[in-house]
Amino acid sequence: MKDLAGQLKLFTELDNDASTQRLLFMKVKKGFSEQSYKLATAQQQLELLQAQVTNNAVRKRKTVQLDPNTKFATISDVQKAQVEAGEREDDAVN
Structure with a gap:
């Protein structure tokens, strides 16, 4: 200038x-x-x-709530936890 x-x-x-x-x-x-x-x-x-x-913002994570009668979490349980944490849309869960 x-x-x-x-x-x-x-x-x-x-x-x-x-x-x-x-x-x-x-x-x-x-x-x-x-x-x-x-x-x-x-x-x-x-x-x-x-x-x-x-x-790159920190993503919210939520623990998967397991059924006391099962050893491992099912896919639907993981998807439900993702929806509750806000990482996924609600229509993805069956």
């Missing part, structure tokens, strides 16, 4: 030559284009990092 300010100061000091004005305005336009590109890139990276943070 310092270069841009220097170019504008130079523009005010020079005479009103059309080619000089065109050149300076092209430089100003290029400077703004570069800044907008950097801003868009930074915003894209910010969105990507925010998505990674939400995906």
Whole structure:
């Protein structure tokens, strides 16, 4: 931006030559284009990092409630615990 300010100061000091004005305005336009590109890139990276943070958030876990008469949990018991913990949709459970 310092270069841009220097170019504008130079523009005010020079005479009103059309080619000089065109050149300076092209430089100003290029400077703004570069800044907008950097801003868009930074915003894209910010969105990507925010998505990674939400995906890596600690997931809630709930212990599977076992029937006292069984040794192991059934698939339906595991799915029920997942629904209660919020990891899964309710329609997945039969």
